Amino acid sequence: MLIDLHCHTAPYSSCSSLSPAELLSLAEERGLGGVCLTEHDTWWPAEELEALRQTTSLLVVAGVEFTTDAGHALAFGIPAGAKVLASGDAVSASAAESGGVVFLAHPARDGLLRVTAETVRCFDSVEAANGSDSRLQNMAAAGLAKGFRLPGIGGSDAHTPAEVGRCATRFTLPVGDETALVAALRAGAYEAVHCE
Ligand SMILES: [Zn+2]
Ligand SMILES: [Zn+2]
Helix, strand or coil: CEEEEEECCCCCCCCCCCCHHHHHHHHHHCCCCEEEEEEECCCCCHHHHHHHHCCCCCEEEEEEEEEECCEEEEEECCCCCCCCCCCHHHHHHHHHHHCCEEEECCCCCCCCCCCCHHHHCCCCEEEEEECCCCHHHHHHHHHHHCCCCCCCEEECCECCHHHCCCEEEEECCCCCCHHHHHHHHHHCCEEEEECC
16 A cells, blocks of 8 residues: 655645645545645644545545754654654654654755764654655665664655655555554555655
8 A cells, every 4th residue: 555655735834835635636646545744843633634534535644744953854643732843852752652653854855964873863764765855865865764673664745736646655554544554654564665
């Protein structure tokens, strides 16, 4: 099952021109089984997420992309809260407390590379395939993922319709909800893939 684990929509990510409805219809057209909304430093309200789920047969889950001092952090399974987590340590502590998982997003993107022994301990792994990054950046990211216990994840980082599903994560078993997603990520039963 293919899930795009890194999607930005408007208006919750102000830098995105992609509506949630467009994301879902393009994801279906491009053969994905699900999408994960990862807005910048913002949780989707639970009732709005549930309303969106009613419009599609795809799996729709949500994480958050936190802007931290250690780089952008894709977090899954951290419960919604008003507090923005601005440090790698804070995201890591919150994940440890809630049973969530955290991946360093686009770790080789220009200007964002802050991979050190100090920061590595904040993350379960990295995003090894990012649809907005170059081939070289993704090669470097895939190399970094080898240093972690868990494999790297894949996601489009879509902010526009054209980008939806460029990269995704292929799960060995079907994933039915957010709890199953976090369990599958924890178990390492997946691989990052480039879809085009
Ligand atoms: Zn980012
Ligand atoms: Zn992003």
